[in-house]
Amino acid sequence: MSAEQGLEKLAKQIVVCTKCELHRSRKKAVPGEGPTHAEIMFIGEGPGFHENEQGRPFVGAAGKFLDQLLEQAGVTRADVWITNVVKCRPPGNRDPLPDEVETCTSNYLQHQIKIVDPSIIVTLGRFSMGLFFKGAKISEIHGQMRKVSERFVIAMYHPAAALHQMALKPAIMADFSKLPDLLKEARAGMGKSGAKQGEPKKKEEHEPKQMNLF
Numbered sequence: 420m421s422a423e424q425g426l427e428k429l430a431k432q433i434v435v436c437t438k439c440e441l442h443r444s445r446k447k448a449v450p451g452e453g454p455t456h457a458e459i460m461f462i463g464e465g466p467g468f469h470e471n472e473q474g475r476p477f478v479g480a481a482g483k484f485l486d487q488l489l490e491q492a493g494v495t496r497a498d499v500w501i502t503n504v505v506k507c508r509p510p511g512n513r514d515p516l517p518d519e520v521e522t523c524t525s526n527y528l529q530h531q532i533k534i535v536d537p538s539i540i541v542t543l544g545r546f547s548m549g550l551f552f553k554g555a556k557i558s559e560i561h562g563q564m565r566k567v568s569e570r571f572v573i574a575m576y577h578p579a580a581a582l583h584q585m586a587l588k589p590a591i592m593a594d595f596s597k598l599p600d601l602l603k604e605a606r607a608g609m610g611k612s613g614a615k616q617g618e619p620k621k622k623e624e625h626e627p628k629q630m631n632l633f
């Protein structure tokens with residue numbers, strides 16, 4: 420089976436999936452989309468109102484802002500793969516529950532990552548960050564590229580958070596503007612941290628623990 424066929428097969432399973440309670444309240448599941456071997460994969464949290472209506476990721480106000488951020492980084496949506504931790508909208512926009520995250524990621528997201536095999540994964544928001552950096556604080560690690568199980572991962576604020584808290588906007592814009600350089604680093608296998616040279620190393624208890632999921 421080709422990579423494209425593999426992604427299509429997963430998408431077909433997702434749209435009829437009943438593996439967790441979130442299927443009860445969804446209108447349309449949102450498998451994710453992008454070119455099969457995109458170099459950058461964005462992972463958001465879960466579908467919102469508009470995504471639930473259309474079955475596509477990041478199509479609301481946060482999606483428009485994401486498009487602006489991508490443009491600023493010199494890439495378009497057609498260049499990147501975009502998906503979410505959970506593929507169905509939690510009712511009332513509540514947070515996805517741990518068992519929903521575990522069920523959905525183990526059945527779908529992990530396979531999507533393996534197939535797309537991106538050079539960089541960008542997590543948007545705390546739920547996707549938590550898959551790779553358990554216990555991390557986004558305020559401490561955003562914009563820094565780290566190697567997690569042989570994959571380069573950068574945690575960033577969710578565009579929706581930046582729309583609601585204007586104080587976060589400069590940070591998310593600065594992080595996105597670093598993407599082209601970080602991509603070059605990832606291609607070269609360097610994977611340097613975004614921490615500035617000479618910056619004091621954070622105490623060990625503040626270092627995020629990496630999960631073995633991926």
Ligand code: SF4
Nearest residue numbers: 436439442506507523
């Ligand atoms: S959230 Fe994921 S696991 Fe749950 S029903 Fe939707 S596709 Fe299936």
